[in-house]
Amino acid sequence: MVTYLGFEILQGQRRFGTDRKEAICQIPRTEDSKRSEGFPGNGRMVSSVDIQLWTADGSSFVQDGKRRAGYAVVTTTEVAEAEALPIDTSAQKAELITLRQALRIAKGKWTTADEGIQYLRELAVLEVIYSDLDDEEVSKDPGDVLRTWAMWRKVIPSAPASYSNSLAAMYFPDMDTPTVEKVSSWLQIFEENLCTSSLRASTLAVRVQKSDGGWRLTVDYRGLNKVTPPLSAAVLDMLELQYELESKAAKWYATFDIANAFFSIPLAAECRPQFAFTWRGVQYTWNQLPQGWKHSPTICHGLIQTALEKGEAPEHLQYIDDIIVWGNKAEEVFKKGKRVIQILLKAGFSIKKSKVKGPAQEIQFLGIKWQDGRRHVPMDVVNKIATMSPPANKKETQAFLGLVRFWRMHIPGYSQLVSPLYRVTQKKNYFEWGLEQQQAFEHIKQEIARAVALGPVQTGPAVQNVLYTAAGEHGLTWSLWQNTAGETRGRPLGFWS
DSSP, X not given: OEEETTEEEOSSSOXXXXXXXOOOOBOOOOHHHHHHTTOTTSSOOOTTOOEXXXXXXXXXXXXXXXXXXXXXXXXXXXXXXXXXXXXXXXXXXXHHHHHHHHOOOOOOOOOSHHHHHHXXXXXXXXXXXXXXXTOTTSOSSGGGSBOOHHHHHHHGGGSOTTTTGGGGGGOOTTSOOOBHHHHHHHHHHHHHTGXXXXXXXXXXXXXXXXXXXXXXXXXXXXXXXXXXXXXXXXXXXXXXXXXXXXXXOXXXXXXXXXXXXXXXXXXXXXGGGGGOEEETTEEEOOSBOOTTSTTHHHHHXXXXXXXXXXTTOOSOEEETTEEEEEESSHHHHHHHHHHHHHHHHHTTOEEOGGGOEEEESEEEETTXXXXXXXEEOOHHHHHHHHTOOOOSSHHHHHHHHHHHHTTGGGSTTXXXXXXXXHHHHSTTSOOOOOHHHHHHHHHXXXXXXXXXXXXXXXXXXXXXXXXXXXXXXXXEEEEEEEEOTTOSSOEEEEEXX
């Protein structure tokens, strides 16, 4: 056993068992160079050997169309300090790139996360050896090496059969490439959580009725989501999108909702087993991107966004599979909408006629009513909240709070109003619906019914922004207003507390 950069490597055999076929990475070299470096043939090995490299089958290295055999044993000094193999060999630095691409590690099996991490770090050592040694930014620590897809493809097939396919979820082309050290921590979490759960076999599915009366098959992927590594967010924040749309102060709008957007995106075959589920005693998996997985919205949003950018779509806003265009004339909006639909259809997405709304001067987008750049609470939401009965338990109270929370920017002093309701939902408190809760419940319903429109946001030298603040016994409140020349009263942009 030898140590390189603080990492132990076995000479002559792999750490994960003697049944692996021993092989040596081969590069072309002369008989003189073999003798000068103490290769088999002169009866001894030099004592300074630190690293021994392997290929899958010990086959000859191909150069200039010719097969040339020879054993290569390199040392830390020769590679890290001399920045190349010995000068009398034919494989110099320029050829190391080809050699690294041809390099394969002998396949074997690992059964624990520690063994998988060890295997991954061995691959990282090879990346260090065959990196550009002139690059001072290249780390000499295997843990800091970026994990490549080529490395990961060697690790996955060697994993236990019960969950090797699920490990494919740890690679996403659009994800910031993690280091070996980071992936090692994911492997530990994976073993501690996913591998001991029922997700290895499958997850149960249930039917959920949709608002239009149809049914949706829903799978609980919380176990998978817990061990799935993060992905760079591509979906615009909902509040930022609302501010952006307010600033347009448009007269006409049109919206589109892509039909079955997630199911329009095929899954790679190696990724499908991780989404396995059981329905009525039979095991299935998805061929398309499923709902319920935490990265489905981000992936879907990114693909649609890419299609629209590639097709040079007119100005629009997108939130996953919902899209809106706007303008000052109906004809202008119609042309924009037609162009967006053509781009999406060409990219392979489908759009139902029933999901196309407008051009119209009033329209709902993301559950909000839009008119002249202003945000309104839709009348169907007002009616739904107005007819709700007082909650009978904590769960019903939380459901009511979740519904009205979305409209909190329309309600002055919202936090103070809902405080009595939040108290009865706390774990330390028993649920007790008293007079204080009933009064708060009715007050909130009244505020929703008379909620004012917000916006539009305007800019320019004639615009005056006014911030009102107040401090009371129950906390702070503030609101933002705008005044422009010719307006008799200001326009509220939002209320906070």
